[in-house]
Amino acid sequence: MWRNYMAAYKRGMIKNRIQLLPKHAHFDFSLATTTKCGTPLTPDYKLSMGAVKIFQDGSLEGYTGYLTNPYITSPAGSNDDLWRGYPIRSRQALVDLVVNYHKQGWQVAIHCNGDACIDDVLEAYEAAQKAYPRADARDIAIHCQTVREDQLDRIARIGAMPSFFVTHTYFWGDRHRDIFLGEYRASRISPLRSALKRRIPFTLHNDTMVTPIDPLMSVWSAVNRLTSSGKVLGAAQRISVLDALKSVTIWGAYQYHEDHYKGSLEPGKLADMVILDTNPLTADPIVIKDIKVLATIVGDECVYGEV
Secondary structure (H helix, E strand, O other): OHHHHHHHHHOOOOOOOEEEOOEOOOOOHHHOOOOOOOOEOOOOOOEEEOOEEEEOOOOOOOOOOOOOOOOOOOOOOOOOOOOOOOOOOOHHHHHHHHHHHHHHOOOEEEEEOOHHHHHHHHHHHHHHHHHOOOOOOOOEEEEOOOOOHHHHHHHHHHOOEEEEOOOHHHHOHHHHHHHHOOHHHHHOOOOHHHHHHOOOOOEEOOOOOOOOOOHHHHHHHHHHOEOOOOOEOOHHHOOOHHHHHHHOOHHHHHHOOOOOOOOOOOOOOOOOEEEEOOOOOOOOHHHHHHOOEEEEEEOOEEEEEOO
């Protein structure tokens, strides 16, 4: 994929800006010209270097998310009434891996859905910071779906950052409540309000090809927390439209070390923006996911729609 992106760039096929995250055990690291996340890989900033991506568990809907307490139902064919999912590797193996990447200067982003998996990830990040401290590491917990309150305290303390897959509330919220987690734990998936109370900046992401790439759907989910059946899942974790917009703009740029040239419209930064048919800050929150993008501007080029 790295070579394909570079070839596509040379052919003029890349219209938007893309950060490339090398995947552990699948990427030829000899291709990397830098270990510093956010470093442009092309003169026009179309491609940039990202964090090393590691997987440590699977998904709740696949019964492979690694939980501290059991799922409320077990997977089909299982005789284990206390099924908790499982990690991809031992905690110590993850610690050793992350410490080594920190030694090389990489930012690390780890896929972790279950709270037991998040414990492993935070242990690794703390060990890496202790061995090779870096004030601006901004290591990432990707999905961070069932993060507990005590884990959010730890995230704030070590300076890590969650990237929440908040549209889980819509696409799988009913199943999480009724099949996987039960009422209480399901109401706390992607606990955005709890993170904000601790002043933890976070991002909201989609997970193609699992769900469509649609930042406004993420904003809508963060603000409304409605399931596909129309039920509210965790009203206490709703956030404002403004904070949700920050999570897909300026906080995203900050998380990936691009905030000095992306994420907000101000002098000295790239002029990347969209033109919407409705102001999400004044619209009824329930219609945010239906707002249309009239045009997309990247730098000085209109790459979608028209102005």
